[in-house]
Every structure is written in structure tokens, then in C-alpha cells.
Amino acid sequence: MSNEALHSVEETNQDNSRKAGRPRSESSKRAILEATRRLLTHTSVQKLSIEAIAKKASVGKTTIYRWWPNKTAVIVDAVFSQPAFHNILPTPNSASDGIRAQIEKLGRQLSGKNGRIVAEILGESQAEPDALRIFIETFLQDRYNSLSSLLEAGKQNGEFAVDLDTETAIDVILGPVFFRLISGQEIDDTSTHQLTQLLLKTLR
Amino acid sequence: MSNEALHSVEETNQDNSRKAGRPRSESSKRAILEATRRLLTHTSVQKLSIEAIAKKASVGKTTIYRWWPNKTAVIVDAVFSQPAFHNILPTPNSASDGIRAQIEKLGRQLSGKNGRIVAEILGESQAEPDALRIFIETFLQDRYNSLSSLLEAGKQNGEFAVDLDTETAIDVILGPVFFRLISGQEIDDTSTHQLTQLLLKTLR
Amino acid sequence: MSNEALHSVEETNQDNSRKAGRPRSESSKRAILEATRRLLTHTSVQKLSIEAIAKKASVGKTTIYRWWPNKTAVIVDAVFSQPAFHNILPTPNSASDGIRAQIEKLGRQLSGKNGRIVAEILGESQAEPDALRIFIETFLQDRYNSLSSLLEAGKQNGEFAVDLDTETAIDVILGPVFFRLISGQEIDDTSTHQLTQLLLKTLR
Amino acid sequence: MSNEALHSVEETNQDNSRKAGRPRSESSKRAILEATRRLLTHTSVQKLSIEAIAKKASVGKTTIYRWWPNKTAVIVDAVFSQPAFHNILPTPNSASDGIRAQIEKLGRQLSGKNGRIVAEILGESQAEPDALRIFIETFLQDRYNSLSSLLEAGKQNGEFAVDLDTETAIDVILGPVFFRLISGQEIDDTSTHQLTQLLLKTLR
DNA sequence: GGGTAACCGAGACGGTACGTCTAGTCTTTAA
């Protein structure tokens, strides 16, 4: 899934009809996202200002407002378009293995500096439904869908209990990781490992 | 535990020596907390401003800053001092029962309007370590400690596996509820019930 | 004198050699001037924007900038090309009559809505020498020259004092009218009449 | 007349009851007016921005907006509070002398750099009735009243015609000077002298 | 009648300034 595509206005170049007017500057777009990423290494999501991004990217504020509805959208775009956040995993040997891999990958993505940024994005989104929607579509949906498939497969091949409620199971898998994230607890290999241990026992 | 006491500077009037000068106005304090609660019914935590509180409470901004370090502290104080957020539960028949009660109570507290406010406070806290600390001390610690006791008791009396890691178990219990909260999913009796069903099976 | 000709770039069709390329669109030109006039009935000169004109006239901004150097030039063009601002007067019986007619005509032109617009143009011109030059060439020069001729004629035929300084006299004739205009005093028949009364006595 | 007093909010310290709250900072006020004067030596009235004043004066924009309704008000305050613009003249020997002195003083005040600034203020005021009112009250009214008194005195002692219309006469006296100002003509001793010559003849 | 040149509309671009808002601090009088 291409994260970048989701919420910045995207011309579906299916139709070869070019619109009138000067076309969008790709270099400006890149400069904005790059500036955002750089600023995020020194500043929190909430303290990051559109003005600072515009200045750093040598871009007019209007150019940012033209293509993104709000600050959070820019940041989500900038952060989740990075390869580190792509959700690509090898085909697993079993449903359990798949889920284990999924949790471990998520744990690694949400550890350290990057985790802090995601937490701040998620925090910022709590007061802005639009931002939350963007966050979900861009980041969460993918993990959710993967887990859903794995759980269904596991139920079918006997790895997991047949009467397992998929939605609840996903909450139980993703919940603890995000809970550690937002409650300021460390997310490391140890905690992730212990979590998978306990969870896989549960699902059976 | 008296939430209100934790972080607003509180004179322990144990010593009957009255300090010189005008004493702290209890009516101002009440007015501030009440104004905050009222404003929160119409405004999100992030959009609520100290200025608005001061105006509504007919109080100088300085008075607020004198007694609370920041906006989040005021809000935490105002919200969690309400009886609905107190964590008082009857002594349970068993560890499992206690955990079930704990989850169900939390689910009720985090549903609806109140849940939204807690989510916004938690969101706001992601960028401010001080605020997060206050939130944890005032709201989370209590639940954490209760669960910890229950789990230990359960492990001792054979209800739960002896090798159960308490910290991980707490993450698995609280995580899903908070995950539903911050990801915008409904928290209702059904979801809470299904969660307890799955969890209690796990812990054994 | 055709006002419109003065400052919008005008090909002196002396040479009948037509240049290559698409010729200037007369319909766009008309649309721009008409839109400007219409907008001026609702908006002040200073608040009128090139963008608004372009939008109203369904014209690209570039087209305006191609043919006029700045906003004031467009407005001067739009306003003073109207017949009401042409300076055509019947041949007078005497120099005094000519001057009286000139003042009265000017008074009528600078009264009411039109007067307000001229005042705003003149105001806008105070900070832009180019705009002032255009205003003078398009509107003022004509009146100045007419008065100059009349005064010289009057001095020759004995109506006015021979030692009358023409430049000063013109200042004394035009000054009061413009002073009333820019100081927000009404310009009506009464005030104009009283002015001519006083002035014609002066010049003798 | 103290120009400065007219339109910046002024506490009439008649009543010795001081209001609660931090009082207006006189040093900020001085810094704002001084910064405005300095900036005006390099920039035109129209290009001068509130932001530039605030920056130069090390003052919050809000402080400016709190005490002056708009840019023009600040500038009028800054410019006309200077001693050079005070309208203090020695008691004249005659009405004619008084008028001559008045015109010559005005001529000197409106010549050179200062004249340019006044012209720009007057220009700016053409689109803003409030600004025009302030300009009149602060600068024009005084001259108007002086001339009015002188003319009435002159009519009574026989220097001027009894049937002279005072309002019209003032227009004829002030008009030419302002006309030269706004039409970009030099105002110097020669032109002022020739004007008085002609005018004083008229009024008789 | 194809090439070329200047025009056209549309609209994105980097910028500047606006006037408003809030933060957190400071300074006064009143209690």
C-alpha cells in the first residue's frame, strides 16, 4: 500500500486529460515532506508549526495548505511514506508465525524515536477525527487487515479456536503494543517477546 | 485515593500555624475546576484554553498558573476528581472475578463522552512527559496496582499460571480497552464482555 | 482627448506592418475595464484586487499585467475612459465664462460616487510616482492646459490682471475643489458657485 | 493643542482612582511611535507594516492593536506629535499678517520629506473615513480654526470684505497648498510667496 | 497550408502582511 497516495490530493492519471494551469511542483512536495521529517527529529509533533515547515522547505505556506488539509496530514504523509513503516512481511509458515512476525515488526516500528513520533501523531489525532481517520487509513488499516487474514486462516486450519472473535482478537494483539507506546513504557525485544508468548497461548 | 490531592499544591493544614497573607481562595479553586468541567462538554481538551477557563471562572490567569503547572494538570484535576472516575470496587470472590470487574468498570468509565475526554487528555499527554506522569499517577496507577494484586493472588491460589508475567499480563488486560478508545472504536458492554471472555481464558 | 489611449500600451499604427503572433484580444480588454468599473461601485480602490478583476472578467491575471503596469493604471483607464469624465466644453464668450464653466464642470465630475473614486485614485497615487504621473496625464493635464489658455487669453484681452502668475492662478482655481474633495467636504452647486464668485474677483 | 492626545485612548486622570490591572506601558508607547518615525524615513506610509513596527519596537503586535485602531492612526500619532508640526504662531499685527504667517508656516511644514509623508497619510485616508477623521482632528482642524478666527477678525476691522464667505475663503487659502502637495508640485518659498500675494488681494 | 510567434485561460508558485488568538509573565490595586 502506498501511504503517500492516500490523502494528499492525487490525480488519478487514468484519464490522460491534463488539466489547465501550472502543474503541481513535485520538487516542492518533496521539499515539504523532507523538511517535515527533518524537523521532527528535533521537535515534537505538537510544537512543529506549518510556518517552520514552509520556511525550512523554502515554500509558501499556501502551497502546504493547498495540498494538505492540516498539519497532521502533512506529518502522517511525511512519516509513513518512509520505507521503515511499510508493512511488507514474508509469507509465513503458519498463522501463528505470521502473527508473531507481525507483532515483532510492529514492536520494532514503534520503538525508539519513531515510536515517539507515532505516539504524538496518535495523540494529536485524538481531538481531530479527520486526522484520526487519516492515521488509521495510512497506518493501522494495513496491520488490521493482515491480522484479520491470518486469524481467519488459523481458525480454518485448526491453529486457533474456531469460536475466536476476530475483532476482539485483533484488539488483544494490537492493544498491548499501543498501550505500552502511549503509556510511556519501553517497547523492546524482551517485552515484545513476552507478549507474543502470552498471546499465542491465548488464541489457541 | 484522592485524585485531587496529587498534583495541585495542597497545604497540609496539619500544622495549625496559619501563614501570613491572604489565604488561598477555595471558592476560586472550585470555580476553576467547575468551569473546566463545563467547558469540556462543549470543547475538546486541545481547544480548551487557560484564558477561557479564567474568564468563565472569573479568575485571573495567574491564579491558575499559581496552582497548576499547565493546562493538562487542571483538566486532569477537574475530570478525575469526579466520583464516576473513582476506582472503588467490592472485594471479589476470586481473582478472575476481580479482574472481570476491573475491566468492566474501566469499560464503563471510558465509554461515551467521558471516554472521549480521557482519550483527549491521553493524546495531549503524548507530547508532554509531565502531563503523562500526572495522568498515570492520577488515573492509571490505581488500576495497575489493583490488577497487579489480583494477578499475584490468582497465581498463588492456582487460578492463574504460576509462570505468568504480571507486567505483560497487565498490558494485555488494559491494552485492548485503551486501544479501542484511541482508535475510535466503540467501547460498550458487548466488546467489554467479549474481551473478558478471551482474557480470562488466556491467564489460566 | 482619448483618455484610454494614454497609458495602456498602444501600438502607434503609423506603420502598417502588423506584427506576427496572435493580436491582443479586444474583448478581454473590454471585459477587464468593465469588470473594474463594476467592482468599483461596491469596493474602494484600495480594496479592489487584480485577482478580483481577473476573476470577474474571466481573464488570466497575466493578461492584465501584460497590458497595464499596475492596479492604478487599470483603474485610471477604466474610470477616465467614461464619457462623464471627458473634458469637452463649448467655446466660451469670455475668459471668465470659460473658467466658470471649467470649475462647474469639474465640480460636477468630482461630486458624489465618482468624486469618491477619483479621491481614492489620487490617494493611491501619493505613494506611487508612476501612478501619479498617469493620473496627471490622463485627467489633470487637460484641465490644466485649458485653464492656462483661458488665463493667457484673459490677460491679453484685459479681463485679468496682466501681472497674474498663471501657474499660481491655476493652483488657486483647482486647489479649492480638490481640497474639498480630499478633505471630505461636500462638492455641490452651492459650494462651487461661491468658489467661482470669489475666484473671479481675485483674478481681476 | 496636543496632537498625541486626540485618538490614542487616553485616561482622563481627572479622577484619581486608578483602575486595577497593569497600567499601560509608557515605554512601549514611546518605542512604537519612535520606531514608526524611523521606519518612515526609509519606507512609504503604504509599505510600512504593523509587523515591521512591532519588530523594530520590540513590542507585540497586540499592543499596537490594543491602543490604535489601524496603521494610519499610529502614523498620524507618530508624525503629528513632533514639534515641527505644532501650530504655534506669534500674535499677528493684523489679520492679513496672520493669514500670511499661517500659509507660510503650512508651506514649510508641507515641504520636503515631511510633506511627502503628510501626502501619503492623506492619500491613505482617502479610502478610510476613520483615518481621515483622525487626520482632520489632529492636523487640519487647528489650521482651520485659526484661519476662521483671523478671517472673522479681518472682516470686523475692515481688512476684508464683509460679505466674504469664511468657509469658501478657507478652501481658497488651504486648497492651493494641498493641491500642490498632492499633485506632486514643489512647495517652496517662491510658490508660497506668490500664493499669499494673490490671495491677500482676493480677500479684500 | 504549415510554421512560427504572440496571445489567451488557468492556476500553482514563493512570499508578505494581515488581524486574531493564546501562551506564559509581569505589574498594578484591593482584600
Add this chain to the structure above:
DNA sequence: TTAAAGACTAGACGTACCGTCTCGGTTACCC
């Protein structure tokens, strides 16, 4: 000493225009 009132510096917000630019397309001429 604390309270209320409210002014202070600072700086971000989102909007409006500026004057320039870059497109695809149009409309004349000239060879």
C-alpha cells in the same frame, strides 16, 4: 501574601493578494 484585572512580548494561525511562472491551447501572420 494572595487575588483580580489586565497589559506585556512572542509567535503561530489560516487567509488574501502580490507579481511571476508554466502549462495546454488559440489565432493570426508569413513564407
